[in-house]
Amino acid sequence: MFNKIIRGSLTLAGASAGYALGILIAKIIKVQGFVKISPITPLVEIIISISGAVLFGIILFIMTPWLMGKGLKIANWIETEIQKIPTTDILVGSLGLIIGLIIAYLISQLLMDIPIPILGIILSIIVYIFLGYLGISIATKKINDIVILPNIFKLNIGKEKEAIKNEYKYQPKILDTSVIIDGRIADVCKTGFVEGPLVIPEFVLEELRHIADSSDSLKRNRGRRGLDILNKIQKELQIEVQIVDTDFEDISEVDSKLVRLGQVLNGKIITNDYNLNKVSELQGVPVLNINELANAVKPVVLPGEEMVVQVIKEGKETGQGVAYLDDGTMIVVDGGKKHIGETMDVLVTSVLQTAAGRMIFAKPKYMVNKTA
Numbered sequence: 243m244f245n246k247i248i249r250g251s252l253t254l255a256g257a258s259a260g261y262a263l264g265i266l267i268a269k270i271i272k273v274q275g276f277v278k279i280s281p282i283t284p285l286v287e288i289i290i291s292i293s294g295a296v297l298f299g300i301i302l303f304i305m306t307p308w309l310m311g312k313g314l315k316i317a318n319w320i321e322t323e324i325q326k327i328p329t330t331d332i333l334v335g336s337l338g339l340i341i342g343l344i345i346a347y348l349i350s351q352l353l354m355d356i357p358i359p360i361l362g363i364i365l366s367i368i369v370y371i372f373l374g375y376l377g378i379s380i381a382t383k384k385i386n387d388i389v390i391l392p393n394i395f396k397l398n399i400g401k402e403k404e405a406i407k408n409e410y411k412y413q414p415k416i417l418d419t420s421v422i423i424d425g426r427i428a429d430v431c432k433t434g435f436v437e438g439p440l441v442i443p444e445f446v447l448e449e450l451r452h453i454a455d456s457s458d459s460l461k462r463n464r465g466r467r468g469l470d471i472l473n474k475i476q477k478e479l480q481i482e483v484q485i486v487d488t489d490f491e492d493i494s495e496v497d498s499k500l501v502r503l504g505q506v507l508n509g510k511i512i513t514n515d516y517n518l519n520k521v522s523e524l525q526g527v528p529v530l531n532i533n534e535l536a537n538a539v540k541p542v543v544l545p546g547e548e549m550v551v552q553v554i555k556e557g558k559e560t561g562q563g564v565a566y567l568d569d570g571t572m573i574v575v576d577g578g579k580k581h582i583g584e585t586m587d588v589l590v591t592s593v594l595q596t597a598a599g600r601m602i603f604a605k606p607k608y609m610v611n612k613t614a
Contacts, residue, residue, distance in 0.1 A: 252309065253306070257296070260296070262291075264295065322502075322505060334381045335382045339378050342374045343374055345373050413510050414508075415437075416443065417512050419449050419450060420515045421515075422446070422450065426536070427475070430532070432479055436512075440512075442472065450469055451469075452465070488503060497521060501521060504522065512529075537600065551565035551567075553575055557579065561578075562576060562577075563580075563581060571601070587607040589604060589607050
């Protein structure tokens with residue numbers, strides 16, 4: 243309904259502009275005689291005006307969806323940029339703009355007396371733009387030096403800056419759906435390595451509810467696990483949790499909404515989604531990846547170290563056996579196939595770091611001693 247009203251209004255505005263333009267063109271032709279035609283009668287003048295109204299009305303009617311889309315994108319961009327500017331800067335900048343425009347108006351009255359009218363208009367426009375920009379620039383840069391403002395306003399400025407400083411003492415950490423379902427974020431927060439506030443967007447909660455209500459039992463269990471993890475974080479952990487209802491209706495994908503929210507809040511996204519990680523980095527939003535954290539805190543193993551492992555299955559290559567550390571790191575034991583099910587001493591021969599994690603290669607200790 244709202245879109246129809248805007249489309250109708252723009253069409254009417256286009257028709258009105260076309261009608262006025264048609265009248266103007268008819269009068270110019272009549273007065274100046276640019277083209278050699280028979281005298282323009284009132285009827286011809288009306289026909290030209292109506293034709294202009296119909297033409298411009300149709301053009302605006304067709305272009306309205308495109309104009310609305312562009313206008314919405316520009317409005318969202320302006321809103322995002324304005325939210326990054328402190329309120330005091332906006333207020334003082336507006337005051338500087340008003341003062342600059344008043345001075346520009348006084349100067350423009352003198353410029354309008356120039357014998358060449360078009361030159362006076364052009365110079366007036368330049369003066370308005372220059373003094374408007376100058377007023378904003380000086381006011382925002384000299385905000386602490388403005389002595390004409392009441393003292394109470396100065397106190398309010400100081401309090402607001404202090405409040406903003408305290409509010410964003412730590413960057414907000416925005417949780418995505420995958421890291422909530424994963425569950426390890428609760429254990430990480432419990433250790434105290436992550437400082438709040440933790441921000442949970444409403445659209446992420448909605449996605450969790452949708453997964454928890456799925457007909458697929460696996461998805462349903464994952465969704466319910468995610469909701470349980472959130473309850474645990476809120477009730478059991480000493481960390482601030484904020485649920486924000488900020489949404490971006492022009493964006494359909496949850497990952498894109500998370501990136502936009504990270505830009506607006508100047509926060510970090512906590513995730514274990516590889517694709518979201520890369521997109522966020524491209525958009526300039528910092529990311530805390532749980533998988534990268536898990537790989538980083540795995541114990542460092544050097545070639546030549548001795549370990550005690552239990553070989554549990556056969557490896558891919560002939561004669562190999564596979565064991566695992568408590569953190570899930572895979573150990574490939576050369577010649578360990580015949581020791582499946584046994585606990586044995588091994589010596590590390592090499593360590594391979596891959597995108598999927600760390601892989602350790604080892605040999606049974608007795609085989610190394612025999613070789614020696």
